[in-house]
Amino acid sequence: MKKVLIVSSSLRGGSNSEILAHEAEKGAKDAGSDVEFINLKGKEIKFCIGCLACQKTFKCVQKDDMADLIGKVQNADAIIFATPIYYYEMSGQLKTFLDRCNPLFPQSNKFKDVYLITSSYDDAVGTADKAISGLKGWIECFEQSRFSGCLVGGGINEPKDASAREDLLQQAYELGKNA
Template identity: 45%
Template structure:
């Protein structure tokens, strides 16, 4: 059964290592017959959540920026994939800002069930990504019909393009996409 997959590349860098993993995931998913869409945050304007909670009653954020359109697309997809570089042992600020802005989804009906994380870090240790995984798991816990379905950890990617030398991570991202 074909699934609708939204891949969110949250790196501030065009063509960065996490975006490369996202593209490989997409290739696997498309070859398996799934419908994919990729949104890159590096050219999007997303303001910080103001914490007013108005969205909890209206279903809409008071802020008018690119997050509004992204969240509408997230809501309608079967699968969400977040691709992020690890900065200071945590997800990118762009990813965290987007997650905070998804507050209107909390009381809403949403389609997504499976959520994947593709992470890259300069650090060689997979444990360097645990805080990012835990942060995403915390967000997912707010959506009782959803689950973290898989994580790819691309370690040792210390320079732009370095992920190309990480065959295991590339293969894992491709296979994860094929097996969504």
């Protein structure tokens, strides 16, 4: 069975990106995938300190929740990341999560399809471009993986705004179903 990992990075209650991520979860479950949903709220994930010890040992010198979370990335066939747009980029918490996946860089990994879901006040075309570009940079470092799609949830700002956006909920469901 295909394993789909969903990583939701917003820390606020009523998170729009998380509401969309849960729709993607429904779609992926309806498609018959084995879905795991993780939320970075309350997780201890320290910044990467750049020592590069992990390139030889395949594990981080820091002891925190990332030791468990990285195993979930390793076991996944597909990953859906969800992030609020902060200053036209991905959230700092998602970037830290990606940096802390550095122990995977020298290893062979199986996750292939990588998706992004964003939420933002701005509804303009290109609002999520820098976040997409950042994620693509990470994907380029894992040769078996590819950027497989993005849902740009624009025009949602207050908590739970996404719940009233049938268009975005539907797109998120479809993204999950195809993941």
